[in-house]
Amino acid sequence: MGSSALILLLICGIAFAGGGILLSKALAKTSQNLQKGLPYECGIPTIGTSWIQFNVGYYLFALIFLVFDVELVFMYPWAVVVKEVGMAALIEILIFIFILFMGFLYAWRKGALKWI
Amino acid sequence: MVITGVCLLAFLVVLCFFLGYMERKVAAFMEIRLGPNRVGPKGSMQIVADTVKLLFKEGLTPDGADKFLFNLAPFIVVITSMLVVAPIAYARDFQLWDINIGVLYVSSISSMAVIGILMAGWSSSNKYSLIGAMRSGAQIVSYELSIGLSLISIVILSGSLQLSEIIESQANGWWIFKGHIPVIISFVIFIIASTAEINRAPFDLTEAEQELTGGFHTEYAGMKFAMFLLSEYINLFVVSAIAATIFLGGWMPFHIGGLDAFNHIMDYIPSSIWFFGKTFLIIFIIMWFRWTFPRLRIDQLLNLEWKYLLPISMVNILLVTAMAIMGWHF
Secondary structure, eight states: OTTHHHHHHHHHHHHHHHHHHHHHHHHSOOOOOTTTTSOOOSSSOOOSOSOOOOOHHHHHHHHHHHHHHHHHHHHHHHHHHHHHHTHHHHHHHHHHHHHHHHHHHHHHHTTTTOOO | OHHHHHHHHHHHHHHHHHHHHHHHHHHHHHTTOOOSOSSSGGGTTHHHHHHHHHHTSOOOOOTTSOHHHHHHHHHHHHHHHHHTTTTOEEETTEESOOOTTHHHHHHHHHTTHHHHHHHHHHHTTOHHHHHHHHHHHHHHHHHHHHHHHHHHHHHHHHOOOOHHHHHHTTTTSOHHHHTHHHHHHHHHHHHHHHHHHTTOTTSOGGGOHHHHTTGGGTTOOHHHHHHHHHHHHHHHHHHHHHHHHHTSOTTOOOOOTTOHHHHHHHHHSOHHHHHHHHHHHHHHHHHHHHTTSOOOOHHHHHHIIIIIIHHHHHHHHHHHHHHHHHOOOO
């Protein structure tokens, strides 16, 4: 049914999530008290704000991911034509992966992949 | 158009009910229990009862939360998981949208789910949620690379990104059989990485109950929580369907070269049964993982991806390329 499927699914998703939540809002009983709006914890109130600075490790991994994701995007069109291009494609990708792998090994040796 | 939409929604909801039931029964089977057996025949209505219960629960928004993002997150998660369903071929000539870049479409849309999860975790204003969301972000983006690389190995062999053409290319043998060792390696990597991508055990660090109560959806209640559950099951179905399509031939029946009588019998089985059979086999394997492997730690999880799966799959790409161009067999 072509690209209209995308719009259909989009509408379906919005209708389903919205309908479910609205229906639940209409059906469910509500009540209010002082403790109800507090963040879920093990029994004591949360100390300080929850929006805190985070371990830098996550961001390092995200940066390395970005490099490899761009590589992946490059490889999709390459993968489609690799059989037609033949030998040249193999040599090109060997060079490409070699350079990338060197960078990866460098990051590895520098400890970017180490969890602190 | 409206009828298609309603059918689609009904299909997805029934699918999620079935997967929820299957999950409990498989868990019970693995632990030598009975599982749900009270509501309906063999407990099959238990999940419907649970849905009705969730419908009557109050959808709570914590006071400290970022209200707009908090309410937007379930929508994003559900919509992304529904969009991925579009290019899947359920049976012969039965495909919602035969997009010519199917593989790229699936991998790009499914990676958008992480936005919803990060949004949910961040806006909840809860420390458990935030830790869960950050773990999920690191995990999903990392494992996406291995998924992409293992999909590319099949794209190289079949020379197309279109899912229907990939299925056609398996008419004389599924890739897992005729692709030799490199394809088997990428299949195994795909299964491991997609288990991590959909946050299922042993990679369920994002919602590790014992340490984070509920992970990124700790603060969600009622229908909003049900949306996360629903999208989780749709994602489980989608990755299994993609694995079945790419590696196990989609709706192609199982053939053995030379055995004509056997092949004819296999042709009589409808193509949709082949597709769903393969998909549910993979779903069963992913459920099986949950009761077999203990949960990983976050550093072990990232080590597994970056120090093992990624280098292996990069070398594997080279092997597949050599196989495709020079006709080598491994």
